[in-house]
Amino acid sequence: MQGITASAASLSINPSLKPRKLPYRSLSNQRFTCLNQSKPISPRPFPCRKRLFLAPVSLPGNGRFQTVAARAAGALSENSGEDDNDGEKLTGLARTLKLGAMFGVWYLLNIYFNIFNKQVLKVYPFPATVTAFEFGCGTLMVLTMWGLKLYHVPKLTRSQLAAIIPLALAHTMGNLLTNVSLGKVAVSFTHTIKAMEPFFTVLFAAIFLGEKPTIWVFSSLLPIVGGVALASLTEASFNWTGFCSAMASNVTNQSRNVLSKKLMVQKEETLDNVNLFSVITIISFLLLVPSAIYIEGIKFTPSYLKSAANQGLNVKQLCLRSLLAGFCFHSYQQVSYMILGMVNPVSHAVGNCLKRVVVIVSSIFFFHTPVTPINSLGTAMALLGVGLYSRAKRITPKPKAD
Helix, strand or coil: CHHHHHHHHHHHHCCCCCCCCCCHHHHHHHHHHHHHCCCCCCCCCCCCCCCCCCCCCCCCCCCHHHHHHHHHHHHHHHHHHHHHHHHHHHHHHHHHHHHHHHHHHHHHHHHHHHHHHHHHHHHCCCHHHHHHHHHHHHHHHHHHHHHCCCCCCCCCCHHHHHHHHHHHHHHHHHHHHHHHHHHHCCHHHHHHHHHHHHHHHHHHHHHHCCCCCCHHHHHHHHHHHHHHHHHHHCCCCCCHHHHHHHHHHHHHHHHHHHHHHHCCCCHHHCCCHHHHHHHHHHHHHHHHHHHHHHHHCCCCCHHHHHHHHHCCCCHHHHHHHHHHHHHHHHHHHHHHHHHHCCCCHHHHHHHHHHHHHHHHHHHHHHHCCCCCHHHHHHHHHHHHHHHHHHHHHHCCCCCCCC
8 A cells, every 4th residue: 555655656746757557457357356246347339330230149238238239220120121112112113114115115016017017908908818927927936036035935735725726716817807907998997996896895795704884884885886987987998898897806806805704724824925925826827827828829929929020019018018017016916915914904905095096196197098077076086985995994883781
């Protein structure tokens, strides 16, 4: 004790001497002494950033360390939640942009198909052969897609094939009859008649599926029927063959939709939309080639094309437009099936209605189709009715309480 007092006195007397830090040994001894005496340890809290990762541990003490860890974990979860929300917003925006781009491509391909297809049918009036060639282009594109492994090859079962063949038959007849109509009347008139599709949808659903339409759906059919009738009476290019074939294409296309519900296979056996359309395209090609040869004969031999060239046919231009029409034909339907896999059927129907408007307007401007005011009114009424029908399908009746 006297030594300690003496050293303290020497420190106060001699100011040049610097105070020394206590040796580490004394701190260690003090710490171990605390541990031996079971005194609580309270370490100094340290700053932590918001993205600090801490593993949960159980330590003795007064809980301050656990509080720091809890705050860091809370900050981390908050940041991760914000990142998830940002990721969801980006994903939703990317999906919306992708869907908008696909609708634009769908409309553009449909416009070009109707233009090239009409140009081909004007100089080459063999709709069965033209349709078979377009299915052939689609088949080649499908086989290329599968061969390059751009999309997986489906494994078909007998139950799937039995359900797909009737769909392919209706698909073949619908496209063949549409080309017959396009070869006889204006593009705008064909698509005005095809606006009658909802009428046959409701009719067949009521007959074969027992689905009763609501008052809103039934009311939307009135302007469709009236508009098509008004447009037909004032159409300059009216032709009974073109009119009846377009109406028959409505029947086959909507019967295909009813068959798809009636002959639907089990859920675990269903194909995705891309492969379903690909298989239908190949079957349609195999069905239509012999039928086209039987109906129209072989109209694509070199000798026939040479004789047609002597009569003024531009064979090179015909081949180029046929290839472009075949490419657009398969591509726009493929994109349509892809969109159908991303949206509900009602939204797809609305998009199809807008597509018909775009095709009608673009064909009128491109081919300089003469249109009277009454004809325009009838077309507008029919398209308005299709829009109302799509809107009415969204209104589902409330289930009755038990």
